[in-house]
Amino acid sequence: MAPRGLRRCPTDDGVSLFVGTVSTDGVPAGCRGVGAVTNDELKTLTVYVPIATSREVLANIAANKRIALVATYPPDHSTVQVKGRTTGVRLAADAEEALVRARLETFAASLEQIGIPRRVTRAINHWPAFAIDFTIDEIFEQTPGPKAGTPIR
Amino acid sequence: MTRLAELSRCFQGVVPCVVVTSDARGVPNVTYVSQVYYLDDEHVALSCQFFNKTRRNLDENPLAFVEVMEPLTLQTWRLRIRFLRSEKSGPLFDKMALRIEAIASHTGMSGVFRLIAADVFHVESFEKNEGFLTVAPADAAEQVSIDGVRSEVRGLQYISERINRAECLDELLDAVLEALDKYFGFEHTMILLPEDNATRLVTMASRGYGESGVGAEVVMGDGLIGTVAREKRLLCISGLEAEMRYGRTIRRESGAVTPEVPLPGLPDAQSALVIPLTICDRLVGVIAAEDRDPIRFGEWHEAYLEIIANQIALGIDRMLETDPEVEAEIRALSTQDSSVRRTVTYYKNDDCVFIDGEYLIRNVPGRILWKLLRDWKRDGRTEFSNRELRLDPGLGLPPIKDNLESRLILLRRRLDEKCPELRLVPTARGRFALRVEGRVELVER
Numbered sequence A: 001m002a003p004r005g006l007r008r009c010p011t012d013d014g015v016s017l018f019v020g021t022v023s024t025d026g027v028p029a030g031c032r033g034v035g036a037v038t039n040d041e042l043k044t045l046t047v048y049v050p051i052a053t054s055r056e057v058l059a060n061i062a063a064n065k066r067i068a069l070v071a072t073y074p075p076d077h078s079t080v081q082v083k084g085r086t087t088g089v090r091l092a093a094d095a096e097e098a099l100v101r102a103r104l105e106t107f108a109a110s111l112e113q114i115g116i117p118r119r120v121t122r123a124i125n126h127w128p129a130f131a132i133d134f135t136i137d138e139i140f141e142q143t144p145g146p147k148a149g150t151p152i153r
Numbered sequence B: 001m002t003r004l005a006e007l008s009r010c011f012q013g014v015v016p017c018v019v020v021t022s023d024a025r026g027v028p029n030v031t032y033v034s035q036v037y038y039l040d041d042e043h044v045a046l047s048c049q050f051f052n053k054t055r056r057n058l059d060e061n062p063l064a065f066v067e068v069m070e071p072l073t074l075q076t077w078r079l080r081i082r083f084l085r086s087e088k089s090g091p092l093f094d095k096m097a098l099r100i101e102a103i104a105s106h107t108g109m110s111g112v113f114r115l116i117a118a119d120v121f122h123v124e125s126f127e128k129n130e131g132f133l134t135v136a137p138a139d140a141a142e143q144v145s146i147d148g149v150r151s152e153v154r155g156l157q158y159i160s161e162r163i164n165r166a167e168c169l170d171e172l173l174d175a176v177l178e179a180l181d182k183y184f185g186f187e188h189t190m191i192l193l194p195e196d197n198a199t200r201l202v203t204m205a206s207r208g209y210g211e212s213g214v215g216a217e218v219v220m221g222d223g224l225i226g227t228v229a230r231e232k233r234l235l236c237i238s239g240l241e242a243e244m245r246y247g248r249t250i251r252r253e254s255g256a257v258t259p260e261v262p263l264p265g266l267p268d269a270q271s272a273l274v275i276p277l278t279i280c281d282r283l284v285g286v287i288a289a290e291d292r293d294p295i296r297f298g299e300w301h302e303a304y305l306e307i308i309a310n311q312i313a314l315g316i317d318r319m320l321e322t323d324p325e326v327e328a329e330i331r332a333l334s335t336q337d338s339s340v341r342r343t344v345t346y347y348k349n350d351d352c353v354f355i356d357g358e359y360l361i362r363n364v365p366g367r368i369l370w371k372l373l374r375d376w377k378r379d380g381r382t383e384f385s386n387r388e389l390r391l392d393p394g395l396g397l398p399p400i401k402d403n404l405e406s407r408l409i410l411l412r413r414r415l416d417e418k419c420p421e422l423r424l425v426p427t428a429r430g431r432f433a434l435r436v437e438g439r440v441e442l443v444e445r
Helices: A055-063 A094-112 B004-011 B053-060 B091-106 B152-165 B169-184 B223-231 B240-254 B302-321 B363-379 B386-391 B404-418
Strands: A016-022 A028-033 A035-037 A044-050 A066-073 A078-091 A129-141 B017-022 B028-033 B036-040 B043-048 B063-069 B076-087 B117-128 B188-194 B200-207 B217-219 B235-237 B271-279 B282-291 B341-347 B352-355 B358-362 B383-385 B422-428 B431-436 B439-444
Touching: A016 A044, A016 A055, A016 B017, A028 A044, A028 A055, A028 B017, A028 B028, A028 B063, A035 A094, A044 A078, A044 A094, A055 A078, A055 A129, A066 B028, A078 B028, A094 A129, B004 B036, B004 B063, B004 B117, B017 B053, B028 B053, B036 B091, B043 B076, B043 B091, B091 B117, B091 B223, B091 B235, B091 B240, B152 B169, B152 B302, B169 B188, B169 B200, B169 B282, B169 B302, B169 B404, B188 B223, B200 B223, B200 B282, B200 B404, B217 B223, B223 B235, B223 B271, B223 B282, B271 B302, B282 B302, B302 B404, B341 B363, B352 B363, B358 B363, B358 B404, B363 B404, B363 B422, B363 B431, B363 B439, B383 B386, B386 B404, B404 B422
Parallel strands: B341 B439
Antiparallel strands: A016 A028, A016 A066, A016 B028, A035 A044, A044 A129, A066 A078, A078 A129, B017 B028, B017 B063, B036 B043, B043 B117, B063 B076, B076 B117, B188 B200, B188 B282, B200 B217, B235 B271, B271 B282, B341 B352, B352 B358, B383 B431, B422 B431
């Protein structure tokens, strides 16, 4: 469940997710996320990343726990960024596949609103996936404009 | 080995790109940017529009990770880049600023939504994001809309021939738009010429729209066309709808109240190409092309389009300057058909002409029409020459560069659309006849 007052949340339907990490020698890397869940109003979050494209991200968070996740809703660019520390990485369970598939479908629907056909979006590799659990230290408003970067929490 | 140039569609701004940076403590930051600009095979640039976290991070750690997306297939590519410098003036800055200013002007955000700096990066490495898609995308090159077998030289020859063959400005404008359609596949186009005082442009010819936009005006500096006219630099925007949405988001976030400038032409345009027609530094006109295909214009090299634009500008300028008196048979006569009645009202305070209460035209073309109709009503005249109009002080034409031919074309086309009972029929170079059908009443207020 997302906290009140947040315009955009990584767990919303239709959002585009992107995970950012940094190696211990300062080289950034990132990959697309394919779903996110929270059960405690964004005190902690689980983000799913496809195994196929997350090798560098996982290598980075094995050494440097710091993680950033941006969620943006493509039709209106409303965006939020959360930052925190990784508490665990695991292979996502079969029981979580339905959630990831549902997220991809809502993402395809939001991209369809801006002219990208669903069949194209459905070709994005999303399973099998790793689940990255992390605690959230900071939340930032990141919708493009003068308020981008304003801390929310 | 793939060259960065081969990812050109990823750099057209159709799909936003992601940038990951880090501060000195190793805290990552992720942000979306509307476009990564390709400079050469080793360099790209990012627009700095706000002093944000990405900008501060680059001062602490110059390394960044960028993911760009091929808009036709969604295949992503990963770039590892190193920040080199910020440019706050110069050709790169001007080019990036033009695009941002045009979008800002269109969305009512001039001055708020602007380029602070063009940040230049060295591309350390890049690779295809293997495994991102479950199925290999079809070759995007097969889906692009431009006919690759036609050479650029042939295109230049084709358009030059059409320009040289035209005998008057009217023909030339139509020939240019037809050539752009037939050869280049630009189906929705218009040509605008500046008014005397250079504060606005008037649409003189259009092609590919259901209803002609002839006579529609654009204020200098307003929107995409007005910005190009003011800056006299070519603007090519792919993924126009995405850019507009991005601009509208910033507008909403800034609480701006300036109204958006309506885009002329297609309501659902996805890409736009606006070409200034200049001779030295003088603006002769603007060609605007739109399309529903988001990457329609991105494949054409700007330098090549500028050569084409020079040809067109020279042709238009030549037509505006020449006024040879070629003798020919006068073929228009006034006729009276009592079945149609029209009331032409001239408002002398603002030089506006209305037909049956509907606006027709204003300023110099309005005064010209009123003179022709008064002469016709008073003396029964139907034949006129450009020369006598030039010598008539009441029309207020400037002594040089009076654009008389373009004003007559505008007047002729507006009459064709709004009042076909009144026609200006060219009879020879520099001569024309007024043809009146039906009963016409003149009212001056």
